[in-house]
Amino acid sequence: MTSLTVRSAGRRRPIAYLGGAVLLLAGLIMFLPEGIGAFPPEWDVGFGPAVNEVQQWWISNRRDLGVYLYFFDPLSDSIDWLLRAFENLLIAIPWYVHVAGVGVVFGRWLGIAGGLAAGAGMLYFVALGLWEQSVQTFSLMTVAVALAVAIGVPVGVLAARSDRVYRVLRPVLDSMQTLPAFVYLIPVLLFFGVARVPSLIATVIYALPPVIRLTNLGIRQVPTESLEAGLMFGSTSGQLLRKVQVPQAVPSILAGVNQTIMMALSIVVIAAMIGAGGLGQEVLLALRHQEVGRAVEAGMAIVLMAVMLDRFSHSLVSQGRMGGAHHTEGLSYRYWWIAGGVLAALAIAGWTIGWTDYPTALQFSYAAPIDGAVDWARDNLYQLGNLPVGTGPFSDFLTTYGTRPMRLYLSEEAWPVVVLFFGFIAWWASGKKLVLGAVVGTIVIGLLGMWTLTMDTLSQTVVAVLMAIVIGLPLGVAASRRDWLERGMRPVLDTLQTIPSFCFLVPVVILFNVGRIPGIIASVLYAIPPVIRLTNLGIRSVDSEIVEASESFGVTRRQKLWKLQLPLAMPTVLAGINQTVMLVLAMVVIAGLVGGAGLGLEAVKGLARSDTGLGFEAGASIVILAMILDRITQGWAARFQPPSSDGG
Amino acid sequence: MAASEEHSNSPSDRPILASGVWKVFGKRVADAMAMARDKVDQSEILARSGCVVAVQDATFEVNGGEIFVVMGLSGSGKSTLIRCLSRLVDATAGRIVINGHDLGDMPELELRELRRHTISMVFQNYGLFPHRRVIDNVAFGLEVRGAAREDRYRKAEEMIELVGLDGWASNYPEQLSGGMKQRVGLARALAVDPEILLFDEPFSALDPLIRRDMQDELLGLQERLRCTMVFITHDFSEALKLGDRIAIMRSGAIVQVGTPEEIVAHPADHYVRDFTVDVPRHKVLSAGTVMAPFSPDMVLEGEPVAVSARLEAILPRLLTEGRPVPVVDERGRRCGVLEPAVVSRYLWRQ
Numbered sequence: 001m002t003s004l005t006v007r008s009a010g011r012r013r014p015i016a017y018l019g020g021a022v023l024l025l026a027g028l029i030m031f032l033p034e035g036i037g038a039f040p041p042e043w044d045v046g047f048g049p050a051v052n053e054v055q056q057w058w059i060s061n062r063r064d065l066g067v068y069l070y071f072f073d074p075l076s077d078s079i080d081w082l083l084r085a086f087e088n089l090l091i092a093i094p095w096y097v098h099v100a101g102v103g104v105v106f107g108r109w110l111g112i113a114g115g116l117a118a119g120a121g122m123l124y125f126v127a128l129g130l131w132e133q134s135v136q137t138f139s140l141m142t143v144a145v146a147l148a149v150a151i152g153v154p155v156g157v158l159a160a161r162s163d164r165v166y167r168v169l170r171p172v173l174d175s176m177q178t179l180p181a182f183v184y185l186i187p188v189l190l191f192f193g194v195a196r197v198p199s200l201i202a203t204v205i206y207a208l209p210p211v212i213r214l215t216n217l218g219i220r221q222v223p224t225e226s227l228e229a230g231l232m233f234g235s236t237s238g239q240l241l242r243k244v245q246v247p248q249a250v251p252s253i254l255a256g257v258n259q260t261i262m263m264a265l266s267i268v269v270i271a272a273m274i275g276a277g278g279l280g281q282e283v284l285l286a287l288r289h290q291e292v293g294r295a296v297e298a299g300m301a302i303v304l305m306a307v308m309l310d311r312f313s314h315s316l317v318s319q320g321r322m323g324g325a326h327h328t329e330g331l332s333y334r335y336w337w338i339a340g341g342v343l344a345a346l347a348i349a350g351w352t353i354g355w356t357d358y359p360t361a362l363q364f365s366y367a368a369p370i371d372g373a374v375d376w377a378r379d380n381l382y383q384l385g386n387l388p389v390g391t392g393p394f395s396d397f398l399t400t401y402g403t404r405p406m407r408l409y410l411s412e413e414a415w416p417v418v419v420l421f422f423g424f425i426a427w428w429a430s431g432k433k434l435v436l437g438a439v440v441g442t443i444v445i446g447l448l449g450m451w452t453l454t455m456d457t458l459s460q461t462v463v464a465v466l467m468a469i470v471i472g473l474p475l476g477v478a479a480s481r482r483d484w485l486e487r488g489m490r491p492v493l494d495t496l497q498t499i500p501s502f503c504f505l506v507p508v509v510i511l512f513n514v515g516r517i518p519g520i521i522a523s524v525l526y527a528i529p530p531v532i533r534l535t536n537l538g539i540r541s542v543d544s545e546i547v548e549a550s551e552s553f554g555v556t557r558r559q560k561l562w563k564l565q566l567p568l569a570m571p572t573v574l575a576g577i578n579q580t581v582m583l584v585l586a587m588v589v590i591a592g593l594v595g596g597a598g599l600g601l602e603a604v605k606g607l608a609r610s611d612t613g614l615g616f617e618a619g620a621s622i623v624i625l626a627m628i629l630d631r632i633t634q635g636w637a638a639r640f641q642p643p644s645s646d647g648g
Numbered sequence: 649m650a651a652s653e654e655h656s657n658s659p660s661d662r663p664i665l666a667s668g669v670w671k672v673f674g675k676r677v678a679d680a681m682a683m684a685r686d687k688v689d690q691s692e693i694l695a696r697s698g699c700v701v702a703v704q705d706a707t708f709e710v711n712g713g714e715i716f717v718v719m720g721l722s723g724s725g726k727s728t729l730i731r732c733l734s735r736l737v738d739a740t741a742g743r744i745v746i747n748g749h750d751l752g753d754m755p756e757l758e759l760r761e762l763r764r765h766t767i768s769m770v771f772q773n774y775g776l777f778p779h780r781r782v783i784d785n786v787a788f789g790l791e792v793r794g795a796a797r798e799d800r801y802r803k804a805e806e807m808i809e810l811v812g813l814d815g816w817a818s819n820y821p822e823q824l825s826g827g828m829k830q831r832v833g834l835a836r837a838l839a840v841d842p843e844i845l846l847f848d849e850p851f852s853a854l855d856p857l858i859r860r861d862m863q864d865e866l867l868g869l870q871e872r873l874r875c876t877m878v879f880i881t882h883d884f885s886e887a888l889k890l891g892d893r894i895a896i897m898r899s900g901a902i903v904q905v906g907t908p909e910e911i912v913a914h915p916a917d918h919y920v921r922d923f924t925v926d927v928p929r930h931k932v933l934s935a936g937t938v939m940a941p942f943s944p945d946m947v948l949e950g951e952p953v954a955v956s957a958r959l960e961a962i963l964p965r966l967l968t969e970g971r972p973v974p975v976v977d978e979r980g981r982r983c984g985v986l987e988p989a990v991v992s993r994y995l996w997r998q
Contacts, residue, residue, distance in 0.1 A: 223773070223775070225771045225772070225773050225774070225775035226775055226776070226777060226778075228731075228736050228769070228771065228775060229769070229771060229775035229776075229777070229788075229836075230777075230788075230792075231736060231763070232734060232736065232763055232767070232768065232769040232846075233763060233764065233768070233788055233789035233792050233793075233840065234760040234761065234762075234763035234764030234765075234789070234792055234793060235760075235792045236760065236792075239792050243777075243788075243791070243792070244777060247777075247779040247780075248777070248778060248779055250779070
């Protein structure tokens, strides 16, 4: 780790440097000759067209390529077959068996109320006529999760047993988790085109890291003595793995599966852009046609599915933690046998009398009232009379004083100054190691021809992050002081973190229309939980003895907060800010769909017009931007880490 | 394999022989060993070679059926040493012979057989498998060596009863107290009928009272089982209580090996003496150790005492009578005399 000399050479740089640098660089612009504006477009190296040519060649030659004939195509066919088989199976089962079955499972694990709620949730999919889409999304996700687990667990085991494998894998997993889901779609598109299997492959890749990570972690966390005990009784290495390591890693593996399920669901929805179909497609189409009511219906279905799957896999985790055998086993088995029998009887009865589909007469829709509400909101909430109150003036305010000036400054003023500024921020936040990366990264973005768009996305990101911090930090501090507030906020934050990013766009469009601002609001909502959570956690985990010591000196509450709690909580708070930055970026990119402009919109255009090259350029810029932002915020957080005694 | 068949009726006289055993953690092993031989300080070796010399040049033997205690402060290398005896840690240099088989060049398969049948271990933090019930923990050793389910459960039940945990067989380790967990650890180790039992500070995580119970129970078990035990501890009084012989370790080296009495009566150096300061000597020392030589011209009165008698029993008489007391050996011959002045030197520092 960092040596003592680095630490003593001023770990943190005063915030005044930052202000000074802004003034200095602004001054620098004055002295530069006229005409140095945005990154010169003629320097675009033409990466996009090259990618398109590769793709053209690929498409015209893929029939003759061995990898396709003997690997990709059979693979793709078998996955497709699996997917269809699963879908057909689900569709064939009468709807009420699904409703009852889900109720039975949840009822067993979460009590009667849980069972009823889950059954009602299932009814929602059927009654709104979203059954087919739900089944599509669900099967795509299930097959993807199954594949991710089938690949991830063995890889995780391998990583746990070999330090070399782990060393290679770790940076890969790290960067995989910083990338917005969106960019996974683009390379898959190049090789597989638009269809369901490619979107499934993107899902598997995106959802893979948590299983691998947590399998590895779980196995590595098995206590040494447990391993030694296993060895001392003469276990072979296979016995050790089967009887000692994997069983003890099960809770951790299941936690990984839970994360994987949630990630898979969130991207399955986004993957509608490359042909995943299902509920995502429904939301996407509705948003495109500005049918907010329809979007809300499908969006709610996604949220419901997310919440149910999250609850389901959470109880899986707790079952795993308890070893599964603490229950009275006999009773448990009897419950499942009876429930299974009744459900099977119901299904058979349904098939014999031919009553499997939900009666159309009983279908309902609340799209119309929603659309009405949207119209009302537009007419009434947009601006209250002539007062500067309402979502319209708010949007204008944010645009005038936030996004627009920043965007213009970043994208139209002298680009070398902007690059310099990036380098400076990297140095200020985390030291000289990062400067080169930040400078080169920014220039590469320029060479990709994505300068203006990237600066657009960046300015939105910065505004959203600032808003999230300004709102989230005080909330976190408040929650750390009041238990009731913490308890009250927890379910809200849980829900915000469970909802797939895509669904945040629907309500903000109702209130803010389309444009950059709804994207920013959605980003703030989506990304605020980590700041609140980790600020609260950081302050609460300050050693109570230290707090008491300060109280014995008679500090005021304010002094305690500023001199003690916040500084000590800083590493945790900054870890929260790092997560928030990454979430904001992911959301800002997706907000391209609702007029957020910037890189996201460009990538969507690339996907929509099958201009893969464009998608690649935008995707690569997103990746570079994500990497830079991640390293800067992580480096910044690392600076606040108290020097550890074991380093050296 | 051959070793396990001659089990119990004729335990080898010297089940464990260790000679010149070294364990060095780090890369520049040779440098570190050379420095350690030149009596260079541990921290200096670490600074100069990046190596930790955990065990240096340990030579000792363990007799069949005895409790051999290795005692030392934390970081003295005792845990590493016991791990070398079962090759959980590979010794860097030296020879370890278990029941006549050299551990160092033992092939993987033979090592596994040795662990399955001959050696067992009890761990400091119990080392129980949290996902297995008590009975499955106890039966683990039998399970990995392929015993049938009924057989291993029968044996496990027996062991659970032996350590006094009847009725807890279907509980999970987390539901047990520390003392009970260690009983499970003990039952698990005993279930494979080992000839050699290794204990790595098994009682140091327990409360003092429970620790005392467990020590008594271990002594009781040893009366019946007569295994060869190697017992690691950092608690000198525990060493005195359990050990037939004690090896004292300091910075990886064994500084003295001897019976409890030898060590208390004749500590090899200041380090060892420091441990013995608080020992209630009258409970450890016997007449034979503290007696002065007997000369025929002495006129002695009173009932003689046996060489093996503890001072504890003799002291009241010595103090009330204030006269020298004769000592006789097993055959009743006078062999020495207890002089109050000499005895008091032994009792209150020398």
